[in-house]
Amino acid sequence: MKKIALHSLISLIVASVTFGQTQQQVRNRIESADRPEASNPILSSKKSSTTDNSNSSDSGAQRPVILKKGGISTYFGYDSKYFYRSNPLATDGKLKQQATGMWTNTFYAGSGLGVFDYSDSVVTPYIGGSWTTNEYVESEIDGFNYNSTGAYALLLFQYGNGWSARAGISYANDRSTEKDTEDYKEFHPNIGIMKSYSINDSATAIFDATIGRHLSESFVIEGLTSGTKTASEKELSNTEYAASYAVNYNWNDLLITPKYRISYKDYDKGLNDGRSDLSHDISLKAAYQITEAFKLSVFYSYSSRSSDGTSISYDYKSFDTGAGLGLSARF
Amino acid sequence: MNFFSLNYLYNAAIFIAAFFLGIPVYASFNATTVQGKIESIRDAKDQSPIVKEIKNDDLIQFHDLICSAKGSRAEFRLDSTVLRIGSLSVLSVVDENSFFLHSGSMLISFLEKTEIHISTTDSKATFTGSGTILVESTKNGGFKFIPFEGRGILKTDNNDIHEVKGGRLVLVLGDPSQLGDAYDVDLMLLIKTCRLLNSYPEPLETFGRISLAVYSQELKLKGKYNALIGDAPTDKNLQIWAFGEK
Numbered sequence: 001m002k003k004i005a006l007h008s009l010i011s012l013i014v015a016s017v018t019f020g021q022t023q024q025q026v027r028n029r030i031e032s033a034d035r036p037e038a039s040n041p042i043l044s045s046k047k048s049s050t051t052d053n054s055n056s057s058d059s060g061a062q063r064p065v066i067l068k069k070g071g072i073s074t075y076f077g078y079d080s081k082y083f084y085r086s087n088p089l090a091t092d093g094k095l096k097q098q099a100t101g102m103w104t105n106t107f108y109a110g111s112g113l114g115v116f117d118y119s120d121s122v123v124t125p126y127i128g129g130s131w132t133t134n135e136y137v138e139s140e141i142d143g144f145n146y147n148s149t150g151a152y153a154l155l156l157f158q159y160g161n162g163w164s165a166r167a168g169i170s171y172a173n174d175r176s177t178e179k180d181t182e183d184y185k186e187f188h189p190n191i192g193i194m195k196s197y198s199i200n201d202s203a204t205a206i207f208d209a210t211i212g213r214h215l216s217e218s219f220v221i222e223g224l225t226s227g228t229k230t231a232s233e234k235e236l237s238n239t240e241y242a243a244s245y246a247v248n249y250n251w252n253d254l255l256i257t258p259k260y261r262i263s264y265k266d267y268d269k270g271l272n273d274g275r276s277d278l279s280h281d282i283s284l285k286a287a288y289q290i291t292e293a294f295k296l297s298v299f300y301s302y303s304s305r306s307s308d309g310t311s312i313s314y315d316y317k318s319f320d321t322g323a324g325l326g327l328s329a330r331f
Numbered sequence: 332m333n334f335f336s337l338n339y340l341y342n343a344a345i346f347i348a349a350f351f352l353g354i355p356v357y358a359s360f361n362a363t364t365v366q367g368k369i370e371s372i373r374d375a376k377d378q379s380p381i382v383k384e385i386k387n388d389d390l391i392q393f394h395d396l397i398c399s400a401k402g403s404r405a406e407f408r409l410d411s412t413v414l415r416i417g418s419l420s421v422l423s424v425v426d427e428n429s430f431f432l433h434s435g436s437m438l439i440s441f442l443e444k445t446e447i448h449i450s451t452t453d454s455k456a457t458f459t460g461s462g463t464i465l466v467e468s469t470k471n472g473g474f475k476f477i478p479f480e481g482r483g484i485l486k487t488d489n490n491d492i493h494e495v496k497g498g499r500l501v502l503v504l505g506d507p508s509q510l511g512d513a514y515d516v517d518l519m520l521l522i523k524t525c526r527l528l529n530s531y532p533e534p535l536e537t538f539g540r541i542s543l544a545v546y547s548q549e550l551k552l553k554g555k556y557n558a559l560i561g562d563a564p565t566d567k568n569l570q571i572w573a574f575g576e577k
Contacts, residue, residue, distance in 0.1 A: 160539025
């Protein structure tokens with residue numbers, strides 16, 4: 001009887017340790033996951049198709065156009081990326097750990113609900129959503145495959161001096177494809193500002209800053225404690241302050257975009273109470289627009305995170321490099 | 332003593348002389364940028380008109396006719412209002428809020444809400460609001476009212492009323508004047524090709540608002556016609572020039 005009980009206890013301990021490790025890895029994966037930003041399809045959809053090969057005159061060329069009544073617009077698209085990720089589970093230590101190929105497929109759609117003049121700005125409300133499949137190529141970690149769902153609603157205020165402000169809320173959800181469990185979900189109310197300006201005829205710089213609260217829920221290993229802290233399903237909740245600077249450089253038919261982003265996250269729930277993360281992301285992307293609706297791209301990105309305030313180290317570094325294709329349409 | 336100081340002295344001398352000779356002195360405005368040959372013509376009653384070439388910083392009196400040669404243009408400042416005259420144009424500033432365009436084109440830009448009276452040989456209209464307005468005379472004696480950006484109301488004596496929006500061209504025609512058809516025009520193309528906007532060293536103070544109007548139009552854009560709007564030779568005809576594939 002004792003043997004059975006001991007065996008059961010050992011099995012339970014081994015199982016819980018194994019489960020704990022896997023859970024921790026899933027959590028690491030969750031925290032390193034890229035989620036589509038609501039503003040990306042909105043910003044990328046604002047492209048002028050005006051040709052400028054007309055001759056100048058004092059009163060200019062007066063070409064009639066057709067405008068949509070109310071300014072309601074809709075866009076949808078599909079992005080597929082195949083890339084190498086050096087540290088997919090965001091593990092502390094070396095840059096290259098359980099490196100794998102990844103294939104992601106994103107379907108997205110959204111709508112601009114009108115264009116309104118408000119004081120010295122133009123206001124556009126947007127809603128949209130996306131669904132992404134995330135597959136690891138390496139069989140050792142393909143148990144971590146997951147699908148992401150995202151949705152957002154935001155108000156975008158564009159000002160004449162090039163600044164824009166936004167306020168919105170987004171929702172994100174990760175679901176394991178293997179276990180069909182919801183690993184993570186969050187609501188993310190946020191505000192942000194953005195300034196774009198021309199550096200020269202072929203380059204535009206974009207500065208962005210945002211503050212948001214991630215109201216998260218994820219699975220939790222029940223009963224875990226650390227000092228006075230107890231595990232909580234909300235312990236991935238945090239307040240994030242982030243800023244980025246990017247340059248869109250047109251070179252022949254290529255759009256080259258170097259970008260740097262810095263983020264500071266302040267956690268205040270459960271075992272993560274007192275944790276703070278400082279993350280840096282540097283990326284370089286080159287996109288070739290084959291047609292108005294179809295583009296190819298190659299990219300490289302490097303991410304690092306240093307974390308304080310917890311007994312477990314959440315430091316990690318990783319890089320991605322790969323290629324993607326995108327289809328989009330706008331009405 | 333540089334050239335600009337001499338100009339100030341010259342203008343001051345004219346004012347002092349006019350004052351002591353009992354000649355009425357009209358309110359004036361000054362030329363801030365002159366490109367090419369711009370002349371002012373002043374009616375001297377029983378004598379032959381006084382013709383003077385306008386230089387930078389010259390003062391021009393209300394009611395003077397301002398004429399531009401081919402390829403010439405100039406900018407004037409009346410308080411906070413900016414007035415630009417296009418090539419091969421003739422205009423007169425009646426008072427600080429009233430402009431008469433005999434021929435050619437002009438641009439008026441003002442940040443604050445103002446009542447602006449615009450007239451041509453046959454037509455006139457009043458714009459109440461703020462904006463950056465391109466005015467182009469037409470052969471029928473009327474004019475095209477083209478706001479790069481603006482908010483307000485355009486009204487004729489005939490009580491025709493039109494809400495002004497950036498990029499919406501309105502024809503003003505006839506006497507008593509009425510408002511003709513309105514057309515949304517490609518603002519980005521207009522900005523790139525309009526020398527009244529882009530051939531000056533200093534951008535207009537309203538440039539931010541113009542950018543916003545372009546942004547707003549881009550969001551609403553559904554399509555573009557392969558055509559350009561031309562002159563209005565009569566009240567019933569408007570030239571439309573087609574281009575591209577038939």
